Amino acid sequence: MFDFVKLWDNSFYAMAIILFLIGFWVMLTHSNLIKKVIGMNIMETAIFLFFVAIGYVNQGSAPILGREGVTFVNPLPSALILTGIVVSVSITAFALALIIKLHSYYGTVDADEIAQLRRISDDSE
Amino acid sequence: MRNIIVRVIARVIIPFIQLYGFYVVFHGHLSPGGGFAGGTIIAASLILYVLAFGLVAEEKRVPERIAQIIESLGAIVYVVIGLVGVLVGAQFLGNKIAGFPLGVPGRILSSGSILILTIAIGFKVASTMITLFNHLIEDEKEG
Amino acid sequence: MIVNNLPALIVVVPLFGTYLTLMLGVKHRKSSSKIALVSTGLLVVFTGFLAAMVAKNGEVFYHFGGWNPPWGIEFVIDRISAFFLLIVSSIGFLIVVFGSGTLESEVKPKIIHYYYALFLVLIASLIAISASNDIFNIYVFLEISSVAAAALVAVQGNKLSIEASVKYLILSTLGSGAFLFAIANIYMVTGHLNLSFIASKLPEAFSLYPLNVLASLGLVLVGLTIKAALYPLHVWLPDAHGSAPTTSSAILSGLVVKVYIIVFIKIIFRVLPPEYLNKVPLEFSLLLMSTLGIFIGSILAMRQKDIKKMLAYSTVAQVGYIFLGIGLLTYNGLIGSLLHILNHAIMKSMLFLSAGIIIKLTGRRRVDSLNGIGRVYPLPMIAFSLGALSMVGIPPLNGFVSKWYLGLGALDGGQVFYVIVLLVSSFLNGLYYLPIVIRAFFGPDSGIQKPESLSVGVSLSLIILSVSTVFFGFFSSIPLEYLAPAVSALFGL
Numbered sequence: 001m002f003d004f005v006k007l008w009d010n011s012f013y014a015m016a017i018i019l020f021l022i023g024f025w026v027m028l029t030h031s032n033l034i035k036k037v038i039g040m041n042i043m044e045t046a047i048f049l050f051f052v053a054i055g056y057v058n059q060g061s062a063p064i065l066g067r068e069g070v071t072f073v074n075p076l077p078s079a080l081i082l083t084g085i086v087v088s089v090s091i092t093a094f095a096l097a098l099i100i101k102l103h104s105y106y107g108t109v110d111a112d113e114i115a116q117l118r119r120i121s122d123d124s125e
Numbered sequence: 126m127r128n129i130i131v132r133v134i135a136r137v138i139i140p141f142i143q144l145y146g147f148y149v150v151f152h153g154h155l156s157p158g159g160g161f162a163g164g165t166i167i168a169a170s171l172i173l174y175v176l177a178f179g180l181v182a183e184e185k186r187v188p189e190r191i192a193q194i195i196e197s198l199g200a201i202v203y204v205v206i207g208l209v210g211v212l213v214g215a216q217f218l219g220n221k222i223a224g225f226p227l228g229v230p231g232r233i234l235s236s237g238s239i240l241i242l243t244i245a246i247g248f249k250v251a252s253t254m255i256t257l258f259n260h261l262i263e264d265e266k267e268g
Numbered sequence: 269m270i271v272n273n274l275p276a277l278i279v280v281v282p283l284f285g286t287y288l289t290l291m292l293g294v295k296h297r298k299s300s301s302k303i304a305l306v307s308t309g310l311l312v313v314f315t316g317f318l319a320a321m322v323a324k325n326g327e328v329f330y331h332f333g334g335w336n337p338p339w340g341i342e343f344v345i346d347r348i349s350a351f352f353l354l355i356v357s358s359i360g361f362l363i364v365v366f367g368s369g370t371l372e373s374e375v376k377p378k379i380i381h382y383y384y385a386l387f388l389v390l391i392a393s394l395i396a397i398s399a400s401n402d403i404f405n406i407y408v409f410l411e412i413s414s415v416a417a418a419a420l421v422a423v424q425g426n427k428l429s430i431e432a433s434v435k436y437l438i439l440s441t442l443g444s445g446a447f448l449f450a451i452a453n454i455y456m457v458t459g460h461l462n463l464s465f466i467a468s469k470l471p472e473a474f475s476l477y478p479l480n481v482l483a484s485l486g487l488v489l490v491g492l493t494i495k496a497a498l499y500p501l502h503v504w505l506p507d508a509h510g511s512a513p514t515t516s517s518a519i520l521s522g523l524v525v526k527v528y529i530i531v532f533i534k535i536i537f538r539v540l541p542p543e544y545l546n547k548v549p550l551e552f553s554l555l556l557m558s559t560l561g562i563f564i565g566s567i568l569a570m571r572q573k574d575i576k577k578m579l580a581y582s583t584v585a586q587v588g589y590i591f592l593g594i595g596l597l598t599y600n601g602l603i604g605s606l607l608h609i610l611n612h613a614i615m616k617s618m619l620f621l622s623a624g625i626i627i628k629l630t631g632r633r634r635v636d637s638l639n640g641i642g643r644v645y646p647l648p649m650i651a652f653s654l655g656a657l658s659m660v661g662i663p664p665l666n667g668f669v670s671k672w673y674l675g676l677g678a679l680d681g682g683q684v685f686y687v688i689v690l691l692v693s694s695f696l697n698g699l700y701y702l703p704i705v706i707r708a709f710f711g712p713d714s715g716i717q718k719p720e721s722l723s724v725g726v727s728l729s730l731i732i733l734s735v736s737t738v739f740f741g742f743f744s745s746i747p748l749e750y751l752a753p754a755v756s757a758l759f760g761l
Binding site for chain 3: 190193194196197198200201204207208210211214215216217218219220221222
């Protein structure tokens, strides 16, 4: 039989992988560039969740010195993911800036339409 | 969007947001938080200011040129503090081994170079977030 | 004092240069090219010194802030990274020298200090990636490099380059996402982020959690091959490299694509225990992808009408060669790959730079419109021809040497098929490179009356690159002897 207890114990990882797949799917199948960026963000958030879940200890608290007899969570993944979030914010900002520029050229944010417009302009040359 | 309620509320809460941001920056070495989190909070207050009062009013308070210089200065301060470690013969970004006074744990003025680095990061992050936001808004106006 | 801290300084110098450019650029835009020149020049000196130090005393270890691993970030510079660092700094320096003469014509003067800042931050990230021994540190710099590279593509702000940049950014984020997922899996099963510690824990983790290790290997393979543009994950490369400004194309094709291969070599050979290499289907997938890449890259390059697009597709094929050498998993194959990293960096940056200057001087981009250009502008066209002949693999130029070692590697592995692949693909390279050379020198008159003069920076960088193409053809033993101890250590010889 399928081991539901094990799945429940690892629910963070399962959810992270489901989220990752959703993000990946959105990124690959949608031609709207804004949606692609949203998919990218969902994907990255899923990885962040996965990473932070590695360091999570049930009933653990923040590791601050001077408190004895308390279980601490592993702070390293959270610290690393803070860096990851910074990176993802800057990439999102940059991607959005580029898409705004594309919109001003083509009047659309749809990758397929842009490709079509480009083909038309290539043919007329 | 330039609603009177938004303006009044923004005027009231912006100082508190900024104070909280500075608190987070200055306690980066003592509690969760630090330069990045605090810098983002400070930037959030300024973004709220833009949303409530418009880009032109914000440009008067924090001109883009100043924001750019603060951004670069934050990084340069970080590098220079790191180089102190190299200059005294220890490693890059050395703290105790580079001779920074550690102080009493739990006080604000403690932990050697970490506090200076956190403040530098705080300023850099705040100014970067503001410039990012302003550039995106500006582009929208043109387009 | 400085000598002990060289591994940190090679990252700090370009980063410092970046922010100095940004700060001074607000008022003095002219200063930015000088700052870039000085900081890359310093880098050449530093990395040269470091390479000599590694040759003399063995690997150089550096712990940031005095924190020992596994707590602190560690830089380990072995012969392979020192070799690549020297390539990055010298080619970067030459590109800056080239750019000092021509960049104003391609990038708006208003944003030129941003361009140099991006260039320097890209160099800093390339150096940090190849020197770092901490996998998360590598990830952060991978992201920095991909953002900087995408920005260098978009810097002209025209339709084509913006579109290429969006494509590049989205796909390379996918690649780094996969890489981060791999890091998460590795950290989960080994509890370490330092490559040496991961290597010591991996056998145990492999027996306990084989699926996680396999998944992370697959993710590393996908993530890094997207970024290194191995076929069929190369779709972003031709647009990005073809529509970027000249200097950007040169650094993207010459250096950026290769740094991911260096990371791949680090992970595959330093972290994974040799006996596990055969348990994973890595060899098969690498060989298949690279063979397809070599052929399809060459065939697509043949069909291009735009000269920069053609060079970009040729990069896809050349990346295939480098991965072929890795996939063979033999001593000579890896030597061939590493030599090809050096030789392709020299050849491709030279080809892009000379093509860029020809486009700038004549305004002609089409492959079939370059008739007689060689007689009007001899220096750029001679540089282009040397690069082209070297790409085809004509002895005694440097491209021949790396192909020779790749061939030897294939024979060592008993896979004669790949020797045939190399021969046929050289023939294909000849089919699209040689007509340009022949047309440029022996074709009908170009119709250009008054040739413009080349600036000093352009001539100097093209001359140095051409000389080094010939030099590394005749004296290939220099990089070979430098790399031999490191590579034989990787194979446990």
